Amino acid sequence: MAFARHGFEGANIRDIATEVGVTHTLIRYHFGNKSDLWKAVIDDMYARLNAAMSKDQAGGFDLRTKEGLRAWLRFYIGYCAKNPEQARIMINESMVRSERLDYMVGHIRRSHRALIPVFRHLMKDGVVPDMWLVSFFYIISTMCQMPFVLSTTIERLYGVDMTSEPAIEAHYEAVVAFMLGEPPRHQLQWPALPDWAKQAQAS
Amino acid sequence: MAFARHGFEGANIRDIATEVGVTHTLIRYHFGNKSDLWKAVIDDMYARLNAAMSKDQAGGFDLRTKEGLRAWLRFYIGYCAKNPEQARIMINESMVRSERLDYMVGHIRRSHRALIPVFRHLMKDGVVPDMWLVSFFYIISTMCQMPFVLSTTIERLYGVDMTSEPAIEAHYEAVVAFMLGEPPRHQLQWPALPDWAKQAQAS
DNA sequence: CAACATCCTTTCCAAATGGAAAGTTTTTGT
């Protein structure tokens, strides 16, 4: 989506319209002004996120155990990999204090409220070390999101397509190893590195 | 800087100029077109980063030990906290494939090349678990950067000023705890959470 | 001091962009 790629100011209704094959005035007719369109996008985004979360959470895992945490991480990392625009939009709007940021924070707060008790449990049970909750939240979420948000950079830098299944799997294993201190159970063939990185290994 | 806040397309030379107190044509005279200005900003950004890195690395720490890693993390997190625009610009440009992204990748590659051998060492010595190098890189760097990149959101969400010393310190302790599995050595008074988050704790 | 280059301002332009207004087609309810 254009808002994810160019930010609110960089995106323009006309391009969005032609992308969908309509005129820019039609978009205005249905959504109102640019801010209204943006809000509609955000609402839809969170609706889809919540739908995916609750569906898979009902279908499954108890976040308070290591096993459940692993399952949740696999789900969440997969979701981030397939919907990187969502994190991109949110990051874009975090760059400057704005009315849009406040609107977004309403959604974020609801998500976080649901996860806080779970995260506290993980600490209490010693699954993860005790730490400041805010840090824990942003460490976890950015760990899962950022490699996919930055996929174009990683592609240019390491020649790896982060949206590919092996890369997603490798990253999942890395996150689990990092969080739980457990090395990958089945030895993975990690996506190969380019020459400049391999040579750096030697030095 | 405007490029960090609004992205390349969202920023405009005229506003940048008035911010500095000159006319927009003067900026054009000195830097050329908008892309040239952007490149000059990036070059300066990396020059300052490299200066800070090499100065403090010379003054210091051996990244291959736990102690050294801790010291480096403290430095790097502090740097990220005080220069969040740097990560912001890079993230902005990662949103879409562009000539600017390629330009940036040149700088990034140099930084990464210097760190890869160090990171490999950390894994070989068992300081951190074995994992895919690309994941490790982005886990580490985003852990250190993102809370400060997203400081406006965190402020609105948790009422915490991430740029304050206690918040930086708390985050540093969290990162160390997360990476090395070591709980904070001296018990910190973590910045307080707002009511909505405390109540979530109870449930 | 005169010629020249550097630095900076003023003025202008064309394209892009958000938005308004008015008109046309399609759908819907009766």
Add this chain to the structure above:
DNA sequence: ACAAAAACTTTCCATTTGGAAAGGATGTTG
């Protein structure tokens, strides 16, 4: 089938924005 409402298009406008051009001020050098 017909009137009203909803959906959509065309046309236009004011503002913003990157950029070009020309002129003026301020050194700088022989």
